[in-house]
Amino acid sequence: MTKFNGLGMHLGNLSRLSSAKSRSISAENKTGAPGKGGMATEGTGAVAARDLGQGWKISPSIEVDCEETVTLADINTGGAIQQIWITKMGPKNRDLILRMYWDDQEYPSVEVPLGDFFCCGLEQYAHVNSIPVSVNPGLAFNCFWEMPFRKNARITLENRDPLQKAVIYYQINYTETEVGDDCAYFHAQFRRTNPVPYKEVYTLLDGVEGQGQYIGTYMTWGVNNSGWWGEGEIKFFIDEDDEFPTICGTGTEDYFLGSYNFDIGTAVPGNPKSYTEYTTAYAGMPEVQRPDGTYRSQQRFGLYRWHIPDPVRFENKLKVTMQALGWRDFGNWGGDTNMRRYLPLQDDISSVAFWYQTLPAVKFPDLPDRDYMEVN
Structure with missing residues (x-):
């Protein structure tokens, strides 16, 4: 043996x-x-x-x-x-x-x-x-x-x-x-964009060089618009992918293994609760900061997704992006789905990408200064 x-x-x-x-x-x-x-x-x-x-x-x-x-x-x-x-x-x-x-x-x-x-x-x-x-x-x-x-x-x-x-x-x-010989090295990188420019995507990871597998995501999301904010798709550009990715998600809450705006009231008629915190083996939204009516004016969320049973494997390169996307005139469609239009958001997003890869380690983008990093 x-x-x-x-x-x-x-x-x-x-x-x-x-x-x-x-x-x-x-x-x-x-x-x-x-x-x-x-x-x-x-x-x-x-x-x-x-x-x-x-x-x-x-x-x-x-x-x-x-x-x-x-x-x-x-x-x-x-x-x-x-x-x-x-x-x-x-x-x-x-x-x-x-x-x-x-x-x-x-x-x-x-x-x-x-x-x-x-x-x-x-x-x-x-x-x-x-x-x-x-x-x-x-x-x-x-x-x-x-x-x-x-x-x-x-x-x-x-x-x-x-x-x-x-x-x-x-x-x-x-x-x-x-x-x-087949063990790779643990990596984790932080990024923040505040705000995400209009009609641009948020980049979680880019510039990876080597073979490895992507194993997890943590994101904080500060919302700067009214209405639902999680329509955006995550995309994994693997190896030689160019304009279009190999893996494309269907929505932000879907990627974090939730559904319907993380809102129990949506799924259970008569239940007024919304934005339900959850923490599970492979995904969760443990952080929900709600407006308090005075000085805390914005909503903020913290979410994680671990790719332990389903690592995203790459041979030489990897890029990961997330769209910031909501709805225009949310709640005023009158039942007519033809009235719907997406709204590109300008939200405050930060992330940690977790992955394993071969060495050498490539220099990460410089961390922002402490004032830019601060959550306020």
Whole structure:
């Protein structure tokens, strides 16, 4: 039988033995070295543990100064990250930038604001209960994406806030093991366009070079018009696709595995509820911000879709776009469908595209400055 390297874990292989080595990096063991956890004598918990001594939660967290970048993990062996838990105090979610580098690459393969990476881009807590990402009370960010590497892995966190330091609690669980030749590298890229120009499409991903598969999307959507906003189609331009894509969706809510405006009232006569939040294994809309009649004037939504059973595979190139599309004179058709006309929207859209691909890592477009990133 082929030696099991401990990757690709699921219920069906939990009983299999492997020589893979379990490791964990946190503020209590910053290197992940075996037998070196809980040894701190200084840290953010030192005062609280002053009567207890070494081994009693001396260093449960780290502080990240204003406009500082810290290294959360620096692993110099082959293996894979298997789970990340992180929570924070201080700056806004989008003022904290998560980056990941694989195998001595100059450019990061992951560059995403912390909240958006964990499907909480709208700055408020939202419960997420999916297979690769979960967000639990009170603000516990978790991911279970498998992130293989062959030589080394480095994870950093930047605090862009010029006034507030961040307090970060984190645990990065990984394994030291051999990685198969057919394993690609985890990537995630953030983009934002505010507003989307009239009659233009929103681009989630472009400039990908290499072989791989697209595995997921997170989007925040700020609506700037009245009426329904989710008629737009997602398009995947694979390899040599030019003007027209290989994969074309049928509507925004359809892509996120919903229907009929995410509105229970539409599907259930007499039910007045609209815009129903949901969170499932592969898709969800956990974030719905409703106008409050005073200072919160716009609607905002946060949505995710994971392509775990149905990855979008490409050989050398990939481009992904989404149309921002609503209706003109929504609700005034009088039952005559011939009165309908689409309205290209000028909405505030941001996204995280998740995919695996071969190296080298290509430089991403520069992140916007923190003022442009802010949700307000």
